[in-house]
Amino acid sequence: MNTRMRRAAVAVAATAMAVSLAACGSAKESGDKSDSTGSSAAAKGDDIKVGLLLPENKTARYEKFDKPLIEKKIKELTNNKAEIQYNNARQDASLQAQQVDTMITNKVDVLILDAVDAKAIKNSVQKAVDAGIKVVAYDRLAEGPISAYTSFDNTAVGKTQGEALLKALGDKAKSGQIVMMNGSVTDPNAKQFKDGAHSVLDGKVKVGKEYDTKEWSPDNANANMEAAISALGKDKIVGVYSANDGMAGGIITALNAAGIKVPVTGQDAELAGVQRIVSGEQYMSVYKSYPEEANIAAEMAVALAKGEDLSTIAKDKVSSGSAKDVPSVLVPVVSLTQDNIQDTVIKDGIYTVNEICTAKYKAACDKLGLK
Numbered sequence: 001m002n003t004r005m006r007r008a009a010v011a012v013a014a015t016a017m018a019v020s021l022a023a024c025g026s027a028k029e030s031g032d033k034s035d036s037t038g039s040s041a042a043a044k045g046d047d048i049k050v051g052l053l054l055p056e057n058k059t060a061r062y063e064k065f066d067k068p069l070i071e072k073k074i075k076e077l078t079n080n081k082a083e084i085q086y087n088n089a090r091q092d093a094s095l096q097a098q099q100v101d102t103m104i105t106n107k108v109d110v111l112i113l114d115a116v117d118a119k120a121i122k123n124s125v126q127k128a129v130d131a132g133i134k135v136v137a138y139d140r141l142a143e144g145p146i147s148a149y150t151s152f153d154n155t156a157v158g159k160t161q162g163e164a165l166l167k168a169l170g171d172k173a174k175s176g177q178i179v180m181m182n183g184s185v186t187d188p189n190a191k192q193f194k195d196g197a198h199s200v201l202d203g204k205v206k207v208g209k210e211y212d213t214k215e216w217s218p219d220n221a222n223a224n225m226e227a228a229i230s231a232l233g234k235d236k237i238v239g240v241y242s243a244n245d246g247m248a249g250g251i252i253t254a255l256n257a258a259g260i261k262v263p264v265t266g267q268d269a270e271l272a273g274v275q276r277i278v279s280g281e282q283y284m285s286v287y288k289s290y291p292e293e294a295n296i297a298a299e300m301a302v303a304l305a306k307g308e309d310l311s312t313i314a315k316d317k318v319s320s321g322s323a324k325d326v327p328s329v330l331v332p333v334v335s336l337t338q339d340n341i342q343d344t345v346i347k348d349g350i351y352t353v354n355e356i357c358t359a360k361y362k363a364a365c366d367k368l369g370l371k
Helices: 016-030 035-043 061-077 093-105 122-130 154-174 188-201 218-232 245-257 271-279 290-305 342-346 359-368
Strands: 049-054 083-088 110-113 134-138 148-152 177-182 206-212 237-242 285-288 316-318 326-331 333-336
Touching: 049 061, 049 093, 049 290, 061 083, 061 290, 083 093, 093 110, 093 122, 110 290, 122 134, 134 290, 148 154, 148 290, 154 188, 154 237, 154 285, 154 333, 177 188, 177 218, 177 245, 206 218, 218 237, 218 245, 237 245, 245 271, 271 285, 271 359, 290 326, 333 342
Parallel strands: 049 083, 049 110, 110 134, 134 148, 148 326, 177 206, 177 237
Antiparallel strands: 285 333, 316 326
């Protein structure tokens, strides 16, 4: 699968002096307040220690894709010598803060962090940096003095979802109202998804109800959808913007219970979401190349741990509320519908036809020609 994915190159220093200079440059670039402690990373070889903290396990992607892909790439880049320490916060910001403390105690060289709450984690990021640990913000732009960031183009995700919903609605766009089910306010990506979607949908559809869904929970999305149906009336709803596939599942359960059949968006190309697209229950998802994002995060982490420069990996810069000009890589996304399942998640090896086309979905798969 990796042969199909675009890879960013990791710079290799030719001499000890070159490595040392790169380390100093990356420390200044990240705004690290502990250059003197961080500079020791320049002497590191392949025997680095990498901490990996992921935010939750309700969304299938983190345990199924992100964790094994990042670990595999780190091992590949370090001749299998790196030690990787992993924890999942299970959507608990306080627990994640404790996990950062543990990583500091264990003296990891670099930390890959996907924050539960991007703002709440700020003090923990500062503590890690003060201890000489570089932090790579993964998938969500954590606050604090991070050294690098990789994610997908989140505004483009929202635009892609909005454009797909408008296409599905066609002439019905003005005939009723849509419900918008956004993600959690603790996730900065959720706002970007929402803003991207609104930039496409505003003025072209009427938003009858809009929710920021606590913890991205499918159960909360289900309850919100039931409330929207009760408030608007089932005959008035023509479509639903769902920010991800997990919530789409809860939304569709509520729609089915009310006898409503309308287009529903999603994101993450989860297996259940892909199967709902195959059956026609869900209109689309957003396919994101997790291997590409994971590879880039691993490359950033290894480079930082060794004191190498990020200029050949990260060509862009982003800023958060507490860090400016952070070296970053934003990975493009694809709108996933019935028309391109074969050429995306199957072709890229994310799922096999057998995984998608179980007995329940076999007839629908055959109709789409999936093989």
